[in-house]
Amino acid sequence: MADTKREIERKYESDDSGLPDLTGVAGVAAVLDQGVADLDATYYDTADERLAASSITLRRRTGGADAGWHLKFPVASGVRDEIHAPLSDRVPSTLGALVRSRVRDDALAPVVRLRTTRDVRHLVDLDGHLLAEVSVDAVHAERLTGSGGKAEWTEIEVELAEGGDPAFLDKVDKRLRKAGVRPCEAPSKLARALAETGGKGQPRKEDRAEPVTAGDHVLAYVRAQRDAIVELDPAVRRDVEDSVHRMRVATRRMRSTFKSYRKILDRAVTDPVGDELKWFAAELGAGRDQEVLAERISDAVRELPPALVVGPVRNRLRTWSTARGEDARREIIDVLNGPRYLALLTSLDALLADPPLRAAAAGKPSNELAKAVRKAYHVLAELVDHALATPPGKDRDVALHEARKKAKRARYAAEAAAPGLGKPASKLKSSMKDLQKLLGEHQDSVMGREALKELAEQAQAAGEHSFTYGVLYAAEQRRAEQVEEELPGVWKGTRGTAGI
Structure with missing residues (x-):
């Protein structure tokens, strides 16, 4: 069985200074330490990276609270539908069917491995209700095809709590920018990993010149x-x-x-x-x-x-x-x-x-x-x-x-x-x-x-x-x-x- 949730998040560049103080964000009563998790994710795609070209990610991940298969479709900037399936050795048929119109008869194979050390904080209101989850992710990327290149970086990820008001992310954004933190240029970890390890990275678009004739x-x-x-x-x-x-x-x-x-x-x-x-x-x-x-x-x-x-x-x-x-x-x-x-x-x-x-x-x-x-x-x-x-x-x-x-x-x-x-x-x-x-x-x-x-x-x-x-x-x-x-x-x- 696969289940779906709407993921609304923003990603930011990070350096050795770690996470800025977010207790000053309007509506935040406390920032709760949730500990550190080690995540190991392998991303799958066709040989010509067709899913990445459409900003779609398919991964098998262990570690953390949601180990399993995750398929993500873009909805809008910073918004994706994330579909989960239980952990297994092969791409689940339920998820394979959802990318068939793009993959056709081509094989899905591992293209990138991301190992992430995730330091998690919960932003909660006065009643203890979760407003957003903030993590500092230390990412180690390894390309599994072609060049076999490697890359490392650290980023801050802010994910809105389920059912939360997206406007809250604007408040967090304002605080982070004031502390000198800037949004990531890459739309996802996979896009950055592909770009920095010798892959295509950013979504590829057909040559669509302005119509004349x-x-x-x-x-x-x-x-x-x-x-x-x-x-x-x-x-x-x-x-x-x-x-x-x-x-x-x-x-x-x-x-x-x-x-x-x-x-x-x-x-x-x-x-x-x-x-x-x-x-x-x-x-x-x-x-x-x-x-x-x-x-x-x-x-x-x-x-x-x-x-x-x-x-x-x-x-x-x-x-x-x-x-x-x-x-x-x-x-x-x-x-x-x-x-x-x-x-x-x-x-x-x-x-x-x-x-x-x-x-x-x-x-x-x-x-x-x-x-x-x-x-x-x-x-x-x-x-x-x-x-x-x-x-x-x-x-x-x-x-x-x-x-x-x-x-x-x-x-x-x-x-x-x-x-x-x-x-x-x-x-x-x-x-x-x-x-x-x-x-x-x-x-x-x-x-x-x-x-x-x-x-x-x-x-x-x-x-x-x-x-x-x-x-x-x-x-x-x-x-x-x-x-x-x-x-x-x-x-x-x-x-x-x-x-x-």
């Missing part, structure tokens, strides 16, 4: 979506809220970009990748769609007067939601662990390393990007006009769903073009987002009615009342009608943003 802008957008997929992989595996949705959106954005910018990127290369993105989005979508429906129906039940909730409606909904949700999650994890997903990531890397640019890619953004955005809008316009002209019913539902998909494409086309086209593309992106949201509400109503019909049939088969499902169905029907009434006005409002 139309092709530059499209590739920058595609690259951002590839990065999002890779970075969200661990969050999806950990079932972090909204992570599946965000990953699915990244796949949609990329696939949509391939379609909108076929004059920029050769479709002979992008179409097969797009097909795989479509497959992957569908696999992710099963769980997300279920999530949205369950939340929608549950909210509707809560809003009903008690007299209209007849029978075990909440229990049936909970059972329906949980069973489907668990099945969907297992399927998603199976996909992430499968070879097809890894092959997709590899194909995205290859596409960005050797982009299939067409002649128009060298053109000015004001010409080539604008053409693609205008085309996406005109395709959408035809579909919306067709939907509005279609009588209410199933055919209109289908037409509005198609319009919704094209609204997304127009939005993503404008989003990709916005850095090159400026305010006009940004305005169109905003209006397309509003239109997409409205059409999405209509589609959610369509799907909600299908789910309610299924729930009613299940209730009837079990001898339960189906009255409440009928009430909810009628409310969903009315919401769809309201959207259809609002649509002409919202659509008319987009006309003023389409002049790119």
